[in-house]
Amino acid sequence: MTELLLEATGIAKSFEGVRALRGVSFELRPGEVHALIGENGAGKSTLIKIVTGAVTADSGTLRIAGKSVYHNDPATAKSLGVAAIYQQPALFPHLTVAENIAFAMESAGSWRKVNWKERRWKAKELIALAGAAIDPDRFVSSLSMPEQQIVEIAKAIGLKAKVVIMDEPTSSLTETEVASLFRVIESLKSEGAGIVYISHRLEEIPQIADRITVLRDGETVGTCGILEVDRAGLIAMMVGREVANVYPKREVAIGEIALELRCVGSREAGVRDISLNVRKGEILGIAGLVGSGRTQLAETVFGLTPADSGEILIHGEPAVIASPSDAIAHGIGYVPEDRRQHGVVLELPIAANISLSSLSLIAPHGLIDSQAEQAQAERYAEQLHVKAPSVDVPVGTLSGGNQQKVAVARWLATNPKVLILDEPTQGVDVGSKSEIHAIVTDLAESGIAVIMISSELPEVLGMSDRILVMRGGTIVGELSRAEATQEKILALALEHN
Amino acid sequence: MRSHYGRELSVAASIALLALVLALLAPGYFSSENLADLFLANMPVLLIALGMNMVILTGQIDISVGSQFAVCGIFAGLLSKLGLPVEIAALLAVAVGATMGAVNGALTAYVRIPSIVVTLASMVALRDGLRWATDGAWVSDLPPGFQWLGLSQTDYPWLMAFTAVFSIAALAWWLLTRAGGRAIYATGSNPEAARLVGIDTQLVTFGVFALTGALTGLAAVLNSVRFNQIPGNAGLGLEMKVIAAVVVGGTAITGGSGSIAGTVLGVILLGAIGPALTFLGVSAYWERALQGAIILAAIVVEAVRERAEKRGAEHA
Numbered sequence: 094m095t096e097l098l099l100e101a102t103g104i105a106k107s108f109e110g111v112r113a114l115r116g117v118s119f120e121l122r123p124g125e126v127h128a129l130i131g132e133n134g135a136g137k138s139t140l141i142k143i144v145t146g147a148v149t150a151d152s153g154t155l156r157i158a159g160k161s162v163y164h165n166d167p168a169t170a171k172s173l174g175v176a177a178i179y180q181q182p183a184l185f186p187h188l189t190v191a192e193n194i195a196f197a198m199e200s201a202g203s204w205r206k207v208n209w210k211e212r213r214w215k216a217k218e219l220i221a222l223a224g225a226a227i228d229p230d231r232f233v234s235s236l237s238m239p240e241q242q243i244v245e246i247a248k249a250i251g252l253k254a255k256v257v258i259m260d261e262p263t264s265s266l267t268e269t270e271v272a273s274l275f276r277v278i279e280s281l282k283s284e285g286a287g288i289v290y291i292s293h294r295l296e297e298i299p300q301i302a303d304r305i306t307v308l309r310d311g312e313t314v315g316t317c318g319i320l321e322v323d324r325a326g327l328i329a330m331m332v333g334r335e336v337a338n339v340y341p342k343r344e345v346a347i348g349e350i351a352l353e354l355r356c357v358g359s360r361e362a363g364v365r366d367i368s369l370n371v372r373k374g375e376i377l378g379i380a381g382l383v384g385s386g387r388t389q390l391a392e393t394v395f396g397l398t399p400a401d402s403g404e405i406l407i408h409g410e411p412a413v414i415a416s417p418s419d420a421i422a423h424g425i426g427y428v429p430e431d432r433r434q435h436g437v438v439l440e441l442p443i444a445a446n447i448s449l450s451s452l453s454l455i456a457p458h459g460l461i462d463s464q465a466e467q468a469q470a471e472r473y474a475e476q477l478h479v480k481a482p483s484v485d486v487p488v489g490t491l492s493g494g495n496q497q498k499v500a501v502a503r504w505l506a507t508n509p510k511v512l513i514l515d516e517p518t519q520g521v522d523v524g525s526k527s528e529i530h531a532i533v534t535d536l537a538e539s540g541i542a543v544i545m546i547s548s549e550l551p552e553v554l555g556m557s558d559r560i561l562v563m564r565g566g567t568i569v570g571e572l573s574r575a576e577a578t579q580e581k582i583l584a585l586a587l588e589h590n
Numbered sequence: 591m592r593s594h595y596g597r598e599l600s601v602a603a604s605i606a607l608l609a610l611v612l613a614l615l616a617p618g619y620f621s622s623e624n625l626a627d628l629f630l631a632n633m634p635v636l637l638i639a640l641g642m643n644m645v646i647l648t649g650q651i652d653i654s655v656g657s658q659f660a661v662c663g664i665f666a667g668l669l670s671k672l673g674l675p676v677e678i679a680a681l682l683a684v685a686v687g688a689t690m691g692a693v694n695g696a697l698t699a700y701v702r703i704p705s706i707v708v709t710l711a712s713m714v715a716l717r718d719g720l721r722w723a724t725d726g727a728w729v730s731d732l733p734p735g736f737q738w739l740g741l742s743q744t745d746y747p748w749l750m751a752f753t754a755v756f757s758i759a760a761l762a763w764w765l766l767t768r769a770g771g772r773a774i775y776a777t778g779s780n781p782e783a784a785r786l787v788g789i790d791t792q793l794v795t796f797g798v799f800a801l802t803g804a805l806t807g808l809a810a811v812l813n814s815v816r817f818n819q820i821p822g823n824a825g826l827g828l829e830m831k832v833i834a835a836v837v838v839g840g841t842a843i844t845g846g847s848g849s850i851a852g853t854v855l856g857v858i859l860l861g862a863i864g865p866a867l868t869f870l871g872v873s874a875y876w877e878r879a880l881q882g883a884i885i886l887a888a889i890v891v892e893a894v895r896e897r898a899e900k901r902g903a904e905h906a
Contacts, residue, residue, distance in 0.1 A: 147786060168788035183786050185779035187846035188772075196776055196787045203770025 096159045098123055098174075098256050098287040099144065104153035105311075106139055111520055113139040115311040116153070121256060121287040126278060128290045128298045128319075131308035132331055132583070133383050133548040137291050140308070141258045144289075145177045146170035158255055171197075176254035180261040182241040184233045190244055191216035191229035197248035219247035222280075224273030239266050246277060257281060258289040263297065264384070275301055293382050295324055295587050307331055325580070328587070332550065332579040342555060343534055348373030350409065351542035352425070352511045354394070357403035362389035364566045367403070371511065371542040376533065378557030379546045380582045386566035387546045388430055391513045394544075395427040396420040407510070421450060426504030428497075430515040430546070436500040439489030443481055444470035446488050446499050451506040473502035477532055494518075494525020501532060512536060513544045518552060530556060550579045562586050597840025597892070601855040604884075608859070608866060616869035624865070626747050630816060632861035633750055634659065634809035634828065636854070639835045640761050641691075641802030643853040646836055648798050649778040649845025650698055650705040654690070655806045655832060657716035659825030662687045662810035664720060667729035667820040670736040676815070679736070684807040690716065691803020692796065699795035713829070720822060729820040739815050750812065757805070762850040774798060778845025834881065835860050838888045860884065 099121035106114040114136045121127050131137050142148045143155070146165040155162045157173040176197070184193050195212040199205070216229035223246040233241065242262060249257045259278075263271045278288055278301060290302055298305065299319055307314040307330040314330050322330070350370045358365035364386045371377040381387050392398045394405070396414040405412050407423045414420050420427070429435040437446050447470045448455050455465040470484040477498040481491055488499050497517060504512055517533065518526045533556060537543050547553045553560055560577050562570040562585040570585040612619040638655050645652050666683035670676055694712055698705040738746040765771035776784040777791045784791050814820045839856030841848025863884070864877040 145786070167786045171788050177786075183780065183783040185776050185783055185846065187779040187842070188775055192772065196772070196784075196789075199769060203768060203773070205769040207767050207769055207772055209767075 096123070097121065097156070098158055099289070100154075100156040101140070101144065102154045104140065104143055104150050104155070106143060106148065106151050108139075113311055114143075114150075117308065117311065117313050119289075119306055119313065119316075121289060123255075123285045123287055124282050125303040126282060126288045126290050126301050128292065128302035128305045129308065130292070130295070130298070130305060130327065130331065131314075132550070134310075135308040135331075136311040137308055138260065139311075141177060141260060141289065141291070144170065144256070144258065145175055171252070174252070174255035175258070176249040176252045176256070177258040178242065178245040178249055178260065178262055180264060182238075182245050184241055184244060186234035187232065189230050189232055190220070190227055190236070193233055193244055194219060194229075194248050194251055198251045215251065216247065219251045220244070222250050223247045223277055224270075239270055242266060243270075246274065250277065250281070253284075253286075255286050256289065257286055258291075260291045261293065262290075263292065263294060271297070293587060295327060328580050328583050332583060343538065345374045345534075345538050347375045347558065348540065351407070352394070352544075353406040353409075355404040355406070357393065357400045357405060359389070359393040359398050359400050359402075361401070362386070362393045362398035362566075364389045364393055365402075366567050367393075369561060369568065371544055373510075373540045373542050374537050375558045376537050376543045376545055376556055378553040378560040379544060379563060380548075380550065380553045380560055381563035381586050383548065385563040385586065387563050388515055389566065390563065391427060391429075391515050391544070391546060394420070394513060395425060421507055424508070424510035426450070426507055426509035426512045428500045428504060428512070428514045428517060430519065432493075432496055432500050437488045437496050437503075439496075440487055442487055443474060443479065443484040443491075443499055447473055447484075447502045447506055450503050454506065469506060470502075473505055474499075476505075477502050478528060492525065494521040494529065497521055497525070497529060498532065501529075501536075505536075509541060511542045511544065513546070515546045516548060517545065518547070518549070550582055553577075553582070554579065564588065595849075595851075596895075597888075598849060598852045598855055600891070601839060601852065601859055601888075605855065605859050605862065608862060612866055612869060616866075619866060619869045628861065628865060629754075630747060630750060632857060633754060634813045634825075635831050635835060635861060636754060636857045637757060637805045637809040637812075638802065638828070638832045639839075639853050639857050640757055640850065641798070641805040642832045643836045643839070643841055643848060643850060644761075644765075644774055644798040645705075645802050646833070646841050646843060647774050647778045647845055647848055648795050649781065650795060650798070651833065651843075652691070652694060652705065652709045652799060652802055653829045653833070654694060654709040654713040654716060655802065656825035656828035657713045657720070658687055658690045658803060658806045659810045659813075659828055660822060661690065661716050661720050662807040663814045663820045663824050664724060664729055664822060666811045666814055667732055667736070670733055671729070671731070673733075676736050676739055680739075680808075680811040683811045684804050687807020687810065688800050688804035691806070692800040694803070695796035695799025698799065699792040705799075724822050726822050728822055730818060732818065732820070736815055737818075739812075746815075753812070758850060758854055765850060770794075775846060778842075779847070831860065834885050838885055840888070840892070842892070843889075 097120050101117065101119045104114055104117045117136060117140055119140065129137050143150045143165065146167045146169055149165065155165060157170065157175060160173060162169060191212045194216045213229045220227050220243060223243050225243045227240055227243060233244065236244065262274060266274060281288060292298060302319050304316060304318055305322065306316040307327065309331060349372060351373050353370040354367050357367045367390060379387050389398065393400050396416045396419050399415045405414055412423050414423065433439060444466050448466045455462050455469060467484060474481065474484055479495050479498045481495060488496055514533065518529050521529065533543060533545065545556060554577055558574050560572045560582065561568050562582055564586055569588065572581060642652060642655065662683045665686050666679045669679040669682055690712065694708050697703050697708040741749060765774065773789045773794050776789055777794045781791050835856035836853050837843060838860060839848065839852030841852060860881055863880055864874065867877055868874050
């Protein structure tokens with residue numbers, strides 16, 4: 094039996110109290126392509142970051158090329174033969190292709206001579222091995238995304254890496270580029286390297302992989318040979334969990350159409366041909382993988398990346414939404430994903446956060462009436478059960494769930510007709526999660542049309558009246574509450590032509 | 591593909607244009623006395639800009655160099671009055687500069703405080719600490735061996751010219767041909783990627799600050815020996831001159847891109863323009879305004895080009 098290239102056992106990792114991995118095991122043999130799959134947030138990225146040394150595991154053991162690694166860091170991983178090709182290439186935009194490749198291969202040492210000629214020649218050769226031709230003197234900032242992927246692949250080849258990790262390497266490649274990537278993978282295999290292959294494109298996995306490991310919720314569901322499982326079996330493994338009926342979904346009278354999109358597209362946002370409608374009192378769920386265009390759709394409706402084709406109708410009237418203030422004027426509210434970055438102002442008190450989108454109400458003559466601001470904040474804080482000593486404390490001191498409630502309260506203060514929630518319970522503890530779900534249901538009951546984007550399938554299934562599935566910047570399917578299952582949603586989200 | 595040396599060429603062209611105008615209208619500008627004066631007056635800016643270029647290449651900034659300059663100058667003068675030979679005094683002043691730079695670097699790299707804040711604090715602390723320590727007094731009655739480094743007034747400029755050429759060549763050689771120099775570019779271009787390829791980005795950041803401190807100390811000593819007295823308020827506003835020269839020379843203020851040649855040309859252009867106005871009979875009051883306009887033009891051109899390039903990459 095040959096030695097394993099990579100052996101990770103019981104790896105656990107938490108980020109700020111949220112458990113990303115809770116005991117994952119994974120192994121890689123020489124000369125195999127081992128596919129690693131799982132839903133958004135299953136822990137694939139965290140696992141590969143631990144292997145490459147970008148983050149340190151909280152517990153578990155890691156052996157690379159037969160050596161136990163007690164404290165991994167990027168230099169250690171590199172010296173043991175680990176190379177990673179990230180979805181977002183980690184390159185130096187200001188430097189040339191040749192130099193980018195050289196950095197991966199050459200050793201450190203401040204006084205070591207840099208041989209420009211050899212670097213250029215070497216880069217050319219490696220890029221040819223990766224199946225492309227890119228001038229090694231070009232600056233990386235001038236390369237397209239696929240070209241940058243090629244540079245990353247050339248780096249891995251040049252390193253003679255034993256463990257090559259590819260995170261969604263085909264997501265921005267064309268058919269021919271994928272074919273040449275697969276040839277590169279075959280030649281790496283034949284030289285005894287092992288490849289960890291992460292992809293959402295289930296149909297390409299049988300073409301290239303030897304074994305598959307499925308992760309779910311930070312745990313290993315199982316590992317099997319490529320011939321032992323079919324697509325439906327994989328989806329079942331990815332989904333797996335029981336859908337407990339913990340969602341306080343109430344029957345709500347659904348009224349007339351509040352917002353309608355007809356063939357809406359935005360080249361800037363990368364969304365196209367979006368037709369949908371959402372009615373008063375309805376919760377419309379939007380599912381899809383990360384990168385399928387869900388957030389971009391929300392940003393288009395909200396005027397951040399205005400639509401350049403199609404029609405937007407509000408209560409049946411055509412509306413022009415060229416900026417967020419247009420959207421707000423039309424009664425659209427948007428609670429973005431990643432609330433710490435975009436949703437709330439951590440340094441400002443609760444009251445100022447809530448009044449931010451409705452300043453005209455509390456500052457009729459340009460001066461903020463702080464008593465009115467306070468009263469408004471207290472009203473919403475009570476309605477949404479924001480747990481805080483007072484509305485004067487900075488939002489940064491609250492828990493994630495309470496921060497999210499403040500973000501929602503800000504939009505309630507604008508009296509919206511349509512509210513878009515992007516990942517409303519991301520990084521929120523279980524208790525606050527069901528509170529937020531109850532709030533969303535209350536909002537729908539009060540006649541607001543809710544669009545809820547979520548990566549968490551049970552949440553989408555439990556909360557939505559209807560579910561739209563997105564892929565590649567457009568809507569690829571619609572499921573009613575009755576017919577929707579996790580398997581059907583995932584099948585639509587993953588399908589690829 | 592963009593030209594590697596676009597900015598350097600346009601600054602060089604501006605210098606050539608200025609030289610042409612001067613040659614036609616005020617040939618007296620090119621007298622050897624004037625050129626030597628001009629060179630010696632800008633020598634501190636040049637030396638410090640060589641270090642600042644590297645600090646900015648890593649994506650950082652050091653606005654405390656003016657205060658470091660004052661401290662090192664006074665320090666060298668006091669040591670020399672204690673009877674130390676000028677060479678030893680100079681070396682110690684360079685060491686003091688390197689130490690001040692190292693403190694800035696350590697706070698930025700290891701304590702992870704933004705360098706603009708760290709160096710703003712050290713700028714004020716060093717400047718006012720010096721004023722408090724010396725009561726604002728100038729150092730005068732310097733020993734004769736201190737003046738002109740003990741050289742004759744005609745030999746001194748030649749030593750300076752040698753120092754300037756040597757520093758430029760050494761740093762350019764290191765940045766272009768040694769792995770450590772390339773690590774500076776990598777750190778500024780994409781710190782996370784640099785970390786992932788195994789570059790010690792903290793050490794790189796620390797190092798460029800310490801080196802800039804050392805160069806500032808050297809500049810302070812070489813400048814002090816030209817006068818009878820060393821003022822306690824030397825180097826006021828020097829940091830802005832230095833940063834301006836680096837930026838005009840094409841180094842991206844966000845790091846990762848720039849060259850020694852560009853910085854040297856930036857120092858020459860900004861240093862030459864002020865006296866040129868006097869020679870051309872334009873009021874010297876215009877000097878700063880014109881320098882400001884040059885800086886603005888340089889960064890606007892940069893921003894426009896960068897946007898065009900991004901669009902080019904998207905459509906590639």
